Amino acid sequence: MRSGARLATMSGMLNATREPAATSNGAAGPILVVDDLRVTFSRHGRVVHAVNGLSYQVRPGRTLAIIGESGSGKSVSVRALMGLLPPSAHIEGSARLDGTELVGLDDKSWRAVRGCQIAMVFQDPASSLNPTMSIGAQLIEAIRMHAPLKRREAAQKAIDLLKLVRLPSPEKRLKQFPHQLSGGMRQRVVIAIALSSDPKLLIADEATTALDVTTQAQIMELLVDIQERLGMAVIMISHDLSLAACYAHEVLVMYAGKAVEHAETRNLFSNVRMPYTKALLDAIPQLSTPAHLQPAIVGGHPPDLSALPEGCAFLPRCPSSTEQCRIEPHLAEHEPEHAYACWHPVSRDGSCTGQKEERP
Amino acid sequence: MTDQAVHVAPAETAEPARNGPHTPLLSVRNLVQEYVTRGPGGIKTGVVHAVSDVSFDLMPGETLGIVGETGSGKSTLARAVIQVETPKSGTVRFQGRDLVGMSKREITKVRADMQMVYQDPFGSLNPRWRVADVIAEPLLGHTSMTREQRAERVDELLDLVGLRPETYRHRRPLELSGGQAQRVAIARAVAPGPSLIICDEATSSLDVLIRAQVLNLFEKLREEFNLAYMFIAHDLATVKRVSDRVAVMHLGQLAESGPVEQIYAAPRHPYTRALLDSVPVLDTMTGVVKRPVALPGEPPSPLNPPSGCRFRTRCPRAEDLCAQEEPVRTRVSDRHTVACHFPLTPA
Numbered sequence: 001m002r003s004g005a006r007l008a009t010m011s012g013m014l015n016a017t018r019e020p021a022a023t024s025n026g027a028a029g030p031i032l033v034v035d036d037l038r039v040t041f042s043r044h045g046r047v048v049h050a051v052n053g054l055s056y057q058v059r060p061g062r063t064l065a066i067i068g069e070s071g072s073g074k075s076v077s078v079r080a081l082m083g084l085l086p087p088s089a090h091i092e093g094s095a096r097l098d099g100t101e102l103v104g105l106d107d108k109s110w111r112a113v114r115g116c117q118i119a120m121v122f123q124d125p126a127s128s129l130n131p132t133m134s135i136g137a138q139l140i141e142a143i144r145m146h147a148p149l150k151r152r153e154a155a156q157k158a159i160d161l162l163k164l165v166r167l168p169s170p171e172k173r174l175k176q177f178p179h180q181l182s183g184g185m186r187q188r189v190v191i192a193i194a195l196s197s198d199p200k201l202l203i204a205d206e207a208t209t210a211l212d213v214t215t216q217a218q219i220m221e222l223l224v225d226i227q228e229r230l231g232m233a234v235i236m237i238s239h240d241l242s243l244a245a246c247y248a249h250e251v252l253v254m255y256a257g258k259a260v261e262h263a264e265t266r267n268l269f270s271n272v273r274m275p276y277t278k279a280l281l282d283a284i285p286q287l288s289t290p291a292h293l294q295p296a297i298v299g300g301h302p303p304d305l306s307a308l309p310e311g312c313a314f315l316p317r318c319p320s321s322t323e324q325c326r327i328e329p330h331l332a333e334h335e336p337e338h339a340y341a342c343w344h345p346v347s348r349d350g351s352c353t354g355q356k357e358e359r360p
Numbered sequence: 361m362t363d364q365a366v367h368v369a370p371a372e373t374a375e376p377a378r379n380g381p382h383t384p385l386l387s388v389r390n391l392v393q394e395y396v397t398r399g400p401g402g403i404k405t406g407v408v409h410a411v412s413d414v415s416f417d418l419m420p421g422e423t424l425g426i427v428g429e430t431g432s433g434k435s436t437l438a439r440a441v442i443q444v445e446t447p448k449s450g451t452v453r454f455q456g457r458d459l460v461g462m463s464k465r466e467i468t469k470v471r472a473d474m475q476m477v478y479q480d481p482f483g484s485l486n487p488r489w490r491v492a493d494v495i496a497e498p499l500l501g502h503t504s505m506t507r508e509q510r511a512e513r514v515d516e517l518l519d520l521v522g523l524r525p526e527t528y529r530h531r532r533p534l535e536l537s538g539g540q541a542q543r544v545a546i547a548r549a550v551a552p553g554p555s556l557i558i559c560d561e562a563t564s565s566l567d568v569l570i571r572a573q574v575l576n577l578f579e580k581l582r583e584e585f586n587l588a589y590m591f592i593a594h595d596l597a598t599v600k601r602v603s604d605r606v607a608v609m610h611l612g613q614l615a616e617s618g619p620v621e622q623i624y625a626a627p628r629h630p631y632t633r634a635l636l637d638s639v640p641v642l643d644t645m646t647g648v649v650k651r652p653v654a655l656p657g658e659p660p661s662p663l664n665p666p667s668g669c670r671f672r673t674r675c676p677r678a679e680d681l682c683a684q685e686e687p688v689r690t691r692v693s694d695r696h697t698v699a700c701h702f703p704l705t706p707a
Contacts, residue, residue, distance in 0.1 A: 069567040070538075182658055183430065212429040212594060213638040214659075217652035220640075239568055242642040245649045270647030281644040283572035285597035287636065288643075291620050293601065294579050297572045301537065 030057035031200050031233045032081070037093040037103075039073070039080050039257075046306045050076040052257040053093070055331075058201065061227065063234040065248030065265070067241060067280070071302050073257035074237050078203050082120055083110040098200060116146045119194035123206040125186035129178040135162075135189050136174030139196060146197040161192040166222060184215035188222070195226065202227075205237045220247055241284055245269050253277045256303050256313035259331050263338040273338065273345035276314045312342070320344045383456065384417035385556060385588050386441070391415070391450035393433070393440045397663065406663045410436040411447070412612040420555060423582065423589040425603030425620065427596055427635065429659055433612040434592045438558045441590065442476055443467050454556070472502040475549035479561035481541035485533040485548075491518070492529045495547045502552040517547040521577060539570030543577065550581060557581075558590045563598060575601055596639055600624055605695070608632045611662055611670040614689065618696030626706035628698040631671045669701065677702045 039051040051073040058064050066074045079085050081095055081102060095102040097117060105113065122128045130138055139158040143149060149157065155174070162170035165188040178186055187207065194202060204223065208216040224247060227234055238244050244251055244265070251268050253261040253276065261274040272278050279298040300317040303309065311326040312318070318325065324343045331341040393411040396404050411433040418424050426434050440447040443459050452459045454474060459467065475498075478484040485494055495514045499505055505513065515525040521543040533541050542562065549557050559578070563571045579602060581587055593599050599606060600620060607617040608631065616629035627633045634655040641650040657674040660666050666673050672682040681701050689699040 069569065184658065213596065213635060213652070214429055214655045217638040217640075217654035218656070220652070221654045240640070241568070242640040242649070245642040245647070246640040246651045265649075266647055268647070269642060269644070269649070280568050281642075283569050284642075284644070285572070285575070285595070285601040286644070287597050287600055287624060287639060287641060289601065291600060291603055292579060294576045295572065297576060298569055299573070 028060050030059050031098055032058040032235075033094075033096045034077075034081070035094040035096075037077060037080060037095055038091070039076050039085065040090045040092075041086075041088050042090065043088065048306045049308055050089075050257055050305055051080070052308075054254075054257070054259055056252055056259065056262065058233040058235060060200070060233050061231045062250065063227065063236060063248045065236045065238055065244035065251045066254060067238055067244050067251060068254035069239065069302055071305065072254040073305075074254050075205055076257075077254075078120070078205060078235060078237060081201075082118055082203065083114050084120075115142070115194075115199075116197040117199055118201045118203065119197065119199040120203040120205060121187070121190050121194050121207040123209050125183060125190045125210070126178065128190045129186060131178050133177075134174065135176055135178065135181070139174070139189070139193055142193045142196045157196070158192075161196055162189070164195065164226065165189070165192045167192070182215075183211055184218060187211060187215075187219055191219075191222070191226075195230075198230070199232065201233045201235065203235045203237070206239070207236070208243070209238070209240070216243070223247075241269075241280055253280070256308060257305065258313065258341065259339075260314070260342070261340040262331065263340075267338050271335075271338065273334070273340045274342050275318050275320055275344070275346055278346045279317075320346075382419070384453075385420045385422075385455060386418040386590075387451075387453040388417075388441060389415045389451045389453070391437070391440055391452065392448045393436050393445070394448050408662050409612050409665055410662060411440060412665075414450075414609075414612075414614055416607055416614070416617060418556070418588055418590065420588055421582070421586040422605065423591055423603045425599035425606040426590060426592045426609060427594065427599050427606060428609035429594065429635075431611070431659060431662055432609040433662070434594075434609055435560055436612075437609070438476070438560050438590060438592055442471070442474055442558055468501070472498070472552040473554050474556045474558070475552065475554040476558045476560065477542070477545050477549050477562040479564050481538060481545045481565075482533055484545055485541060487533050489532065490529070491523075491531050491533070491536075491544050494533070494544060495551055498548060498552045513551070517551055518544075520550065520581075521547045522573075523547075537570075539566055539574060542566060542570075542574055546574070546577065546581075550585070553585070554587070556588045556590070558592070560592045561594070562591075564593060564595065571598070578602055596624075596635060608635065611660060611665055613670060614697075614699065615671065616696075616698045616700075618693070618698075622693070622696055626704075628692055628696070628703040628706065629671075629700050630675050630677050630702075630704060633704060634674075669699075677704075 035055050037051055037054045041048040041050060054077050056064065068074045080091050083105060091103050093103060097113065102113065136158055139161060140154045143154045143157050158174060159170045162173055167173055167185060167188045208219050211219060236248060248265050251263065251265050252259050253274065255276050261268065261277045272281060282295050283297055298317050303313050311328050315321045315325045322344065329341045329343050331339050333339045391411055391414045395408040395410060397406045397408060399405040414437060428434050439445050441452055447460060454470060459470060492514050495517055496510050499510050499513060518525040518528055523540060523543055563574050566574060591599060591602050603620045605618060606620050606623045608615045608629065610631050615631045616623065616627065623632060627636060637653040638655060640652050655674055660670065660673055668684050669682040669687050672678040687699045687701045689697045691697050692703065
């Protein structure tokens with residue numbers, strides 16, 4: 001049995017010393033290939049263009065961070081990969097997981113993918129867990145859903161999984177209910193359930209946003225460790241640029257349903273080119289900046305996704321926009337391994353072409 | 361702010377603050393708030409020590425940032441200060457008067473001077489009211505303006521928080537974005553002309569750009585009206601941006617408090633150090649990152665806090681003494697206090 005064999009390797013890994021997975025150097029081909037993904041919702045005759053031609057790849061053992069504001073389409077785009085969008089959603093384009101086309105799968109085929117090959121960890125661990133079921137029951141249900149194990153074998157695997165996510169006294173936890181655990185422990189249980197089917201791709205949708213900084217650091221450390229052991233691909237959705245910069249190999253910045261900048265993490269943050277990414281960076285408070293500093297912040301709001309203007313979607317808010325921006329810039333590798341969609345990229349010294357610098 | 365003034369005085373008793381040039385606006389002494397938990401049949405099963413013996417002063421026009429993990433008592437402290445719940449013991453002296461035990465009528469009057477902004481603007485704005493009515497309500501209660509004067513003032517306030525009056529006056533909260541709704545909540549708080557605004561995670565639910573705009577708005581209002589803030593947040597970087605002083609809360613107690621630059625550059629309490637180390641850092645100029653160092657373990661339960669120092673179960677520096685004796689808040693420099701038996705030495 002595939003899952004039985006992989007369980008054995010996983011339990012073996014519990015005791016194994018930390019050793020980077022062979023796949024983490026990026027030699028392997030991509031596990032997920034998203035190509036020109038488009039998602040629209042039709043409501044009351046209005047068409048909302050939530051995702052407008054998104055393309056990216058994720059390799060095993062690698063982490064891709066998708067960042068953007070609310071409404072940028074980051075969550076919708078990954079929910080499409082999980083088949084979690086409502087029937088009103090219309091999905092076009094292609095998303096292939098290990099060769100399987102996910103767009104247009106029927107319900108039965110989804111069951112072999114969702115929660116099995118792709119797993120997801122959501123923002124709020126309290127609402128991802130069933131409050132009336134014990135931790136053990138929820139874990140065992142997830143395990144037996146994907147593998148024909150006997151109850152006792154599944155219970156043993158549940159304990160192994162709780163050990164993997166470093167939940168203290170796992171045997172005792174099986175009988176406990178979600179309300180008896182702290183937020184951090186609940187998120188560990190959610191991660192354990194996500195890992196129960198040994199997924200190839202884990203999607204963490206703002207998985208640490210609701211947690212304290214101390215717990216966030218623990219959970220991120222855990223995710224990195226598990227990823228190294230199991231060689232999973234991870235997509236982390238976040239609005240926290242610092243968090244993404246610390247943990248992702250690659251960063252993709254989304255605005256109005258499109259990728260506007262995409263590069264290796266270090267490459268991107270040492271040389272930000274898209275004015276929107278620059279605006280986000282300028283806006284995040286830093287531990288090192290002096291108190292009472294009031295940086296100039298890009299005003300305005302993200303565009304209405306049901307009435308997207310012609311040209312660059314960031315145009316109305318962009319400090320360096322010109323007439324040329326009325327023609328839509330396409331995401332392209334203007335520099336080696338650094339793609340962005342902008343006619344007037346931010347120059348290397350940090351200033352935008354024609355930008356009004358207003359710092360107090 | 362005043363350098364001479366004694367800001368945090370652990371040794372200070374419940375002595376009334378005298379009126380003078382350096383009178384604190386808000387002076388909290390030995391504040392305790394506890395909740396009894398009850399099992400079936402109303403039997404007392406335990407006591408949640410939400411806030412235990414907290415004292416601090418806040419000067420006019422000063423911003424005190426309050427940080428700490430979930431369950432550290434930050435919000436309870438805010439609620440006890442504004443008298444949403446009467447504290448179990450201690451005094452809350454605001455503008456020279458003790459609020460604890462005041463009649464409801466008097467408290468209502470005081471609240472014209474002390475307003476609160478909450479985390480979720482949609483939860484704190486009545487969804488059926490129009491924006492103009494939301495902002496006019498405190499004016500109705502606290503001032504004797506005519507209808508026309510009120511309408512004028514509402515427009516002024518909307519303008520002040522950066523919302524165009526003609527566009528937003530007649531909207532209802534659900535027709536606003538999160539950032540706009542929070543601006544309305546801020547306009548409502550500013551309406552009666554307060555001298556203190558308590559922000560309880562007021563920017564936590566907002567997007568990066570909107571959050572930065574709202575933080576700038578808070579700063580602008582502070583400069584314009586000499587407002588004092590109690591700025592409660594779990595995000596240390598956000599607190600750094602707006603605060604003059606910071607108080608670090610751990611399990612209902614003040615672990616450390618002092619000037620913001622001093623606390624962030626050279627924390628003396630191991631808990632403050634651990635909090636700062638947990639923050640992912642990205643240098644936006646160079647793109648260099650610093651991965652967080654996780655503090656192992658779970659925060660203890662406020663139902664049954666550890667003996668002695670409440671941080672000792674997770675503290676890397678804990679020794680036997682920490683289990684036996686509760687550390688007393690001591691002054692390490694002029695306005696910097698720390699409650700630790702073995703404080704860190706400044707680098």
